[in-house]
Amino acid sequence: MSNPPFGFGPPDPDKRGENEPSDPGGAEAFNQLGQMLSQLGQMLSQAGSSAGPVNYDLAKQIALQNLSETGDTKIGFASSGDANTAVRDAAHLAELWLDAATILPAGATSTVAWSARTWVEKTLPTWQRLCDPVARQVSGAWMQALPEEAKQAAGPLLSMMGQMGGMAFGSQLGNALAQLASEVLTSTEVGLPLGPASTSALLPANIEKFAEGLELPSSEILVFLAAREAAHQRLFSHVPWLRQRLLATVEEFAHGITVDTSALEQLAGRIDPANPASFEEAMSSGLLEPQTTPEQKSALNRLETLLALVEGWVDVVVADAIGDRLPGADALRETLRRRRATGGPAEQTFATLVGLELRPRRMRAASALWKLVGDQHGVEQRDRLWSHPDLMPTAADLDEPLDFAERLGSGDVDPIAELERTEQGKAAQDKSEQDRQGGKEDTGDQG
Template identity: 30%
Template sequence: MDAELVDWELAVTTARRLVRPGPQITREQAGEVVAELRRLAVDAERHVEDYTHLAPAGAITPINVVDRPEWVRSNVAGLRVLTTPLLGKLSDQQRGTFSTAVGRRVTGIQLGTALAYLASKVLGQYEVFLPPEEYLAGPDGSATPDAVGRLSLVAPNIAHAEATMGVVPRDFRMWVCLHEQTHRTQFTAVPWLRSHLESEITAFIEATDLDPDVLADRVRSAVAAVRGAVFDRGADSPSVVEALQTPAQRAVLDRLQAIMTLLEGHADQVMDAVGPRVVPTVADIRSKFEGRRDGGSPLDRFIRRLLGLDLKLQQYRQGGAFVRAVVAEAGVGGFNTVWESPTTLPTRAELADPTAWMQRVLGSRPSISA
């Protein structure tokens, strides 16, 4: 069997070498952070289910509290699963050209460098795509092959963020757990969501233009666009993620972005809706966290733009506004119609116009205020 086109082990090694150390706290303090995150994650699950009226089905997914190196390892494992179809396509069509132009070691270093940056930023995530051996549940380590994913909380990043912002640690930890548990509930309570997301990613891969000359032109154009957007602070310039797309990919990307905007916005809305009951200082946390999202040096903004992270900030805001508008008009029950099937998901245009989605999907149905 031919070697893979990405040196995954080198990506892990590079990221772990470059990632910044976490906050300087004692082993006892670190243990307290980990223990409380585990407790709060369990509590948050109940609060999310009570508010959303979404009940997880099937196997219970595990909760991991990790450090930065473990986050890197886990995400490389997930990326390896997610990109296997694309790399297989590259392997079949033009392995020699790709290996010459980029090289699996160079690609591994590039990936590791990006992950090293992200490893100090991410507070938590719900990992949807994992290799089979990663699906473990509970302290007994029993395998759950039908599990959907895994919730991971990055303890040093949470501890660093709460100290930097000067917020109440227990409240901030619960606030983060509410957001991530909402993502967990989305995928465990909506059986078709993971397979639909996977099919859209497959469609995106099928539309990928593998011509190295075309790709090189797009990279040059994308980097130029990003440089101008960051240092000129242009709001409408594309990220590399957007600028590299073919027309066919953009159509799929529109659907993928609509899904991710909905998921992020829903999690943001839930954490703020539940927050006042279980997070006494939620208003202070939200105010300070929004400032943290918007901040950063020119270099930080450049990296965010290069990796497409500015897109995620837009997703939180637009998606949150959509969910809040629908819940205000039709209640949580009316909003939950969004989870009935792929056809009830909002389009990108509808995310900016919640009334259009309600007219198309809810139609003459009575408003459900529950």
């Protein structure tokens, strides 16, 4: 974790002196404290009564306000009508090309053009599922481990601190989402199903900014990105276990967050029950930075591997689908790869919000593996591996793709058919057991 999640890390040094009294014992200190409490009351009244570890009402307000101030509210192109038409036409063409590159059918029932504001509104429910476990674990860890004397000294301020923590997390989330919304190109750019199910979405205004300096026709860029979005949707729609597995792994990582309790003594010394600001300063001091556990490392490895497999498959399938149809396709493919490899906005925001940093090098390895499997065993065999998580390549397979391809093609046994037979046998065994139990009950009733 290179970027600590919600609530951790030192405060902004440029702003550290803004609210610090120059004379702690004088009238100025009391005036500043009164102003702070007044501002806190205003924030609480404006943010609503959002429950939970993150104030999502405040997050949405801040994100939309930031986008309005930067002007990132347009849908792109000449008008919203032109943008929607262009996006639908690009998606229709991309779907036709993808049909020949994968056995997975089209997954999106609608393709739409979003503004940055719409992206925030449509993806916020998924961000809530991703961020809640992290924020809840972070806030709960230090609260539970706080010494009893500190809890008693703080008294009712602890509940206020919980609300303030939710507001602080909401503020972080809002600022991060605003930044990402102004740069993300599609609804699936982070490799996760952030938007509504079966909906492909592109952000034409952001695509226009992305296209500046590429010296490629905007129509080519739009079709290429539409193909990537459509390929993601095929996976998320027709691989039933994938969406749940991705989100559940993030939750598993979050549940493993622990706090170094030895730092709590230093924390308690910094808290002044008469000064609510001391709570915020203590939490942002970095003393309670979470420790990475072996369980978290395991979850992180599984998540990175699965995301790499998703991105690698999309990369290969889109390249096969487009072929020589778009002269600039290879250049676009490499541009997007570098965008991911250099820690683009998607990776940076994901690391800030959830505490996870992806390793783009795994995506190139996954792309090479899917290409090898497709070349040696065909598209159908390659795509049927998605039918069950137990058939998917592992992190070790990404290191040795040739071994995986050889195992897949060795002998006359089809691993997919073998798995189906195993599942059918288990189902028959379960049914037989149920029938026996039913027979016993009938015999008992007759007796």
